[in-house]
Amino acid sequence: MNAEQLIPFLASTASAATPLILAAVGELVTERSGVLNLGLEGMMLIGAVAGFAVTLATGQPGLGLAAAMAAAMGTALIFGVLTLTLQANQVATGLALTLFGIGLSAFVGRGLVGQTVDPLPHLHFPLLSDLPFFGPLLFRFDILVYGSVLLVVAVGWMLAYTRLGLVIRAVGESPFSANAIGYPVIALRYGTVLFGGAMAGLGGAYLSMALTPLWVEGMTAGRGWIALALVVFATWKPRGVLLGAYLFGGVTVLQFHAQGFGIAVPSEVLSMLPYLATIFVLVLICRNPKTILLNRPMSLGQNFRADA
Amino acid sequence: MIRLEARTEASQKMMLASPLIAALAMLVTGSMLFVFLGQDPFHAFYVYFIKPASTVYGVGELLLKATPLTLCGVGLALGFRANVGNIGADGQLTMGAIAGGCVALYFPDVHAAWLLPLMLLAGALGGMAWAAIPALLRIRYNANEILVSLMLVYVAYLVLSYLVHGPLRDPEGFNFPQSRMFQDAALLPVLVHGLRVNAAFPLALVVVAAAWFFCDRTLAGFRMRVSGIAPAAAAYAGFSERRNVWLSFLISGALAGLAGVGEVAGPIGQLQPSVSTGYGFAAIIVAYVGRLHPLGVLLAALLMSLLYIGGESAQMELQMPSAITGLFQGLLLFYLLAADLFIYYRFKPRLKLAPPAVPVAEPGAPS
Numbered sequence: 001m002n003a004e005q006l007i008p009f010l011a012s013t014a015s016a017a018t019p020l021i022l023a024a025v026g027e028l029v030t031e032r033s034g035v036l037n038l039g040l041e042g043m044m045l046i047g048a049v050a051g052f053a054v055t056l057a058t059g060q061p062g063l064g065l066a067a068a069m070a071a072a073m074g075t076a077l078i079f080g081v082l083t084l085t086l087q088a089n090q091v092a093t094g095l096a097l098t099l100f101g102i103g104l105s106a107f108v109g110r111g112l113v114g115q116t117v118d119p120l121p122h123l124h125f126p127l128l129s130d131l132p133f134f135g136p137l138l139f140r141f142d143i144l145v146y147g148s149v150l151l152v153v154a155v156g157w158m159l160a161y162t163r164l165g166l167v168i169r170a171v172g173e174s175p176f177s178a179n180a181i182g183y184p185v186i187a188l189r190y191g192t193v194l195f196g197g198a199m200a201g202l203g204g205a206y207l208s209m210a211l212t213p214l215w216v217e218g219m220t221a222g223r224g225w226i227a228l229a230l231v232v233f234a235t236w237k238p239r240g241v242l243l244g245a246y247l248f249g250g251v252t253v254l255q256f257h258a259q260g261f262g263i264a265v266p267s268e269v270l271s272m273l274p275y276l277a278t279i280f281v282l283v284l285i286c287r288n289p290k291t292i293l294l295n296r297p298m299s300l301g302q303n304f305r306a307d308a
Numbered sequence: 309m310i311r312l313e314a315r316t317e318a319s320q321k322m323m324l325a326s327p328l329i330a331a332l333a334m335l336v337t338g339s340m341l342f343v344f345l346g347q348d349p350f351h352a353f354y355v356y357f358i359k360p361a362s363t364v365y366g367v368g369e370l371l372l373k374a375t376p377l378t379l380c381g382v383g384l385a386l387g388f389r390a391n392v393g394n395i396g397a398d399g400q401l402t403m404g405a406i407a408g409g410c411v412a413l414y415f416p417d418v419h420a421a422w423l424l425p426l427m428l429l430a431g432a433l434g435g436m437a438w439a440a441i442p443a444l445l446r447i448r449y450n451a452n453e454i455l456v457s458l459m460l461v462y463v464a465y466l467v468l469s470y471l472v473h474g475p476l477r478d479p480e481g482f483n484f485p486q487s488r489m490f491q492d493a494a495l496l497p498v499l500v501h502g503l504r505v506n507a508a509f510p511l512a513l514v515v516v517a518a519a520w521f522f523c524d525r526t527l528a529g530f531r532m533r534v535s536g537i538a539p540a541a542a543a544y545a546g547f548s549e550r551r552n553v554w555l556s557f558l559i560s561g562a563l564a565g566l567a568g569v570g571e572v573a574g575p576i577g578q579l580q581p582s583v584s585t586g587y588g589f590a591a592i593i594v595a596y597v598g599r600l601h602p603l604g605v606l607l608a609a610l611l612m613s614l615l616y617i618g619g620e621s622a623q624m625e626l627q628m629p630s631a632i633t634g635l636f637q638g639l640l641l642f643y644l645l646a647a648d649l650f651i652y653y654r655f656k657p658r659l660k661l662a663p664p665a666v667p668v669a670e671p672g673a674p675s
């Protein structure tokens with residue numbers, strides 16, 4: 001292995017990690033407020049198809065990203081109404097959202113198969129991008145690669161140091177106490193669910209607008225579920241998502257670089273790696289029940305009603 | 309103004325009415341969608357929901373597709389009752405198909421009657437083995453079974469893809485990624501000549517009856533139900549959570565594996581890169597719509613099967629997109645979850661009461 005092989009590998013790792021970071025950080029905020037949305041995969045697909053369709057129609061990637069966020073927020077709103085207002089079971093509703101997202105995205109995207117858009121432009125920093133080694137490694141990505149890292153920092157800061165973060169955590173740990181001191185639990189949870197939806201939509205759009213700039217039915221291929229596992233892996237801390245997503249990104253792109261590295265195994269085995277790795281890290285993190293008990297928001301997955 | 313009021317006990321009537329309301333709401337939305345697609349809603353409704361099941365052949369297809377949905381749905385329902393989240397039935401189905409298919413391919417010259425039972429057994433064991441992984445990891449390492457079982461679906465797809473592209477590929481198959489066709493002795497006999505519905509359907513009916521007995525008449529079934537409804541009570545009574553997780557996964561894995569054999573030894577007749585049309589996932593909806601009850605699952609499987617064949621019929625006759633089936637499936641579950649609200653709550657008109665002049669304090673009352 002030499003630098004000429006390593007640089008593209010590491011660079012594509014960052015690209016593959018970006019949708020995972022976006023979706024997982026959104027879900028992390030949702031879960032910190034006590035809501036478990038298993039519909040990540042569905043929301044990502046909706047985002048992917050909406051972003052691709054609008055970019056294709058308008059030629060404006062910015063509009064595409066906005067549409068992806070809006071569309072995924074729309075589906076997140078359905079989840080919110082069902083679980084927060086109508087008290088439906090969060091696990092069942094999340095599964096429904098995923099199945100609905102798979103169906104709706106395939107339906108909307110039926111005319112888009114086989115078309116392609118220009119991938120999100122890569123930024124060019126004067127001088128920095130032209131540096132040998134560090135240029136291609138750090139300074140030639142599209143805006144969302146940097147944006148996703150910024151998002152991790154911003155959400156980490158928000159949760160730890162701001163009043164909003166404190167309230168989100170309070171609601172997630174004990175909605176009844178938070179309600180008793182007068183915080184609007186349901187309204188806040190609507191907010192975090194919508195934020196989770198927007199980020200999942202952005203993550204999905206990254207797949208169809210940057211990573212592989214085309215639309216394929218079910219193109220998320222389980223990334224929504226991997227992002228859900230990443231939140232557990234990160235023990236509900238944003239910086240852990242960053243680490244986990246880059247590890248997974250590396251495992252995911254390994255299959256495209258394996259030949260160059262001289263790894264000779266069937267391609268199917270390499271394609272299995274991200275899924276097997278997800279199982280492996282889940283086992284690793286959950287093995288110690290205390291890790292989960294100490295970090296998991298106490299009210300995760302439980303519905304709240306003020307008069308209950 | 310109206311407001312929600314919690315019922316003192318769950319409404320049994322709503323419990324049964326809710327799937328009907330959901331199905332009705334789905335049909336109404338569907339008809340609106342047909343209009344949106346520029347179709348005559350009544351004609352499209354007829355082509356989608358009535359015509360496919362109005363011929364003898366159509367009924368055969370309905371039962372054919374309801375078979376894997378029933379088998380997977382019954383297994384998942386047992387697990388969901390005990391709060392065990394197996395959503396990887398599609399992977400277990402695929403593994404069952406591989407295991408059963410391998411038996412058929414290993415004995416190409418056998419034409420004896422023992423071949424099919426052996427294939428079914430291998431399929432059940434294959435699905436069971438695949439389901440045992442999330443069960444083991446949940447029990448030994450506390451790993452979330454929803455995520456693990458889902459991840460294993462993708463792994464199972466890839467195992468099948470590897471096998472049909474490599475070791476099991478038909479050497480005389482012009483390099484197509486599929487195994488050779490199974491011999492007649494490895495195919496499930498059809499029930500009625502000219503139809504495709506086969507012996508797997510009565511098998512599914514037996515499974516429904518057995519599961520009903522298991523749920524309502526055995527101690528193990530009772531333990532699983534209590535664990536789902538009242539985990540604390542179950543723990544206090546000393547019901548083992550481990551046993552519930554194992555039972556849920558092994559039963560649902562075995563049934564999904566049987567469904568897999570039913571596909572490859574039935575309508576497909578060989579191993580190919582994909583052996584399931586999302587039956588394992590649709591079975592999640594089937595389980596919920598069927599109220600997690602074996603008999604309900606059977607009815608819900610028939611409805612879901614109608615969505616499948618209706619989609620095909622609408623695609624052929626009206627050039628409607630095939631993806632509409634998936635959309636209807638998702639909608640159905642959404643409507644069900646929304647309608648389920650009325651099992652536990654009811655709407656009450658909000659009465660305008662004059663506020664008391666002096667706030668009444670009740671000593672000791674929880675606020």
